[in-house]
Amino acid sequence: MRNSVIAIMLLLCGCASYNWKSTVPKDLSTIDIPVFRNETSLTGFGATLSTQVAREFQREGSFKLSTSAAIEIQGVAKKTTISSRDLFAARTRRHREHIVNAQVEVSVVNKLTGEVVVESRLYEARTTVLADNDIVTAERSAAGRLAEQIARQVVDDLVHFNWKKGGSK
Numbered sequence: 205m206r207n208s209v210i211a212i213m214l215l216l217c218g219c220a221s222y223n224w225k226s227t228v229p230k231d232l233s234t235i236d237i238p239v240f241r242n243e244t245s246l247t248g249f250g251a252t253l254s255t256q257v258a259r260e261f262q263r264e265g266s267f268k269l270s271t272s273a274a275i276e277i278q279g280v281a282k283k284t285t286i287s288s289r290d291l292f293a294a295r296t297r298r299h300r301e302h303i304v305n306a307q308v309e310v311s312v313v314n315k316l317t318g319e320v321v322v323e324s325r326l327y328e329a330r331t332t333v334l335a336d337n338d339i340v341t342a343e344r345s346a347a348g349r350l351a352e353q354i355a356r357q358v359v360d361d362l363v364h365f366n367w368k369k370g371g372s373k
Contacts, residue, residue, distance in 0.1 A: 301334055311323050329357075
């Protein structure tokens with residue numbers, strides 16, 4: 205009994221400093237996400253990225269989307285690569301596994317002051333797709349999953365950003 209009381213006390217002490225509310229200052233809690241520039245061969249990847257980043261911000265809830273926002277996310281889809289390998293599922297059936305990688309640079313600008321808060325931070329994502337020899341279909345299939353991974357990284361970074369100091373984590 206005594207050990208369980210001590211364990212509960214230690215748990216409560218450890219959680220005393222935990223904060224459930226957002227650390228984003230109220231004056232910086234609106235965000236604008238223009239369409240990301242796409243420098244890859246993957247058609248429409250910039251639009252897919254910006255849409256997914258906006259959805260992730262809405263899901264997380266610390267920022268509100270607005271075109272007249274205090275913070276702007278500027279993104280550039282820099283590079284996608286694809287590599288393939290053959291898989292033999294059965295003697296007569298042949299598949300190809302495509303590994304798709306993406307690199308995206310994201311900058312964050314405080315539109316109230318004009319300050320670049322985060323400059324060209326690189327985010328990377330990787331996924332796999334099973335397809336035959338159609339690489340275009342494999343890339344399109346992978347685009348949404350890559351965008352989801354990158355969106356989670358971007359949102360996590362900004363939610364945990366040290367806004368008071370103007371520096372990262």
